[in-house]
Amino acid sequence: MNKKTLNSELDxxxxxxxxxxxxxxxxxxxxNIRSLANIGSVFRTxxxxxxxxxxxCGYTATPPNKDIAKTAxxxxxSMDWEHREDILELIEELKSxxxxxxxxxxxxxxxxxDEFQPEKDIKTAVIFGNxxxxxxxxxxxxxxxxxxxxQIGTKHSLNISVSNGVVLWDLFAKLKR
Numbered sequence: 001m002n003k004k005t006l007n008s009e010l011d012x013x014x015x016x017x018x019x020x021x022x023x024x025x026x027x028x029x030x031x032n033i034r035s036l037a038n039i040g041s042v043f044r045t046x047x048x049x050x051x052x053x054x055x056x057c058g059y060t061a062t063p064p065n066k067d068i069a070k071t072a073x074x075x076x077x078s079m080d081w082e083h084r085e086d087i088l089e090l091i092e093e094l095k096s097x098x099x100x101x102x103x104x105x106x107x108x109x110x111x112x113x114d115e116f117q118p119e120k121d122i123k124t125a126v127i128f129g130n131x132x133x134x135x136x137x138x139x140x141x142x143x144x145x146x147x148x149x150x151q152i153g154t155k156h157s158l159n160i161s162v163s164n165g166v167v168l169w170d171l172f173a174k175l176k177r
Contacts, residue, residue, distance in 0.1 A: 027125035040071030041161035110148035
């Protein structure tokens with residue numbers, strides 16, 4: 001019989017153990033995200049894939065916040081995060097540290113996610129933009145490149161937390177091969 005695993009049987013890391021473990025060479029950047037639930041969801045997903053760090057830019061809210069905590073379910077305590085007012089300064093700083101910085105957006109020269117291969121020895125940062133406007137053009141221009149999530153339905157976009165989950169899972173899986 002295929003018995004559901006209980007939470008007590010999952011043998012998860014403590015926050016202290018998590019903080020000392022090696023992280024995936026992935027960085028998440030949220031720029032001008034309005035929804036506190038989306039921010040919390042990104043924290044939780046980033047914890048699941050042991051992402052190195054989250055940057056919260058512009059007017060993206062920061063912990064502690066009860067509405068972020070509601071969806072983060074404790075991940076604001078495990079994840080390393082930092083607020084930066086100016087995303088363009090952050091991008092330049094990361095690029096100077098040899099981090100590849102990719103906007104997640106639909107553009108004329110985007111690379112489809114299923115065709116993108118992150119390099120295992122180079123850190124990759126992914127930028128998720130505002131729920132309505134997406135990633136700003138100035139941010140796209142400053143990025144190393146643009147990754148697009150292939151979509152074949154009638155809608156032209158995904159919720160930010162869904163996009164984050166799709167991208168992080170894909171990159172995590174490719175880096176583990």
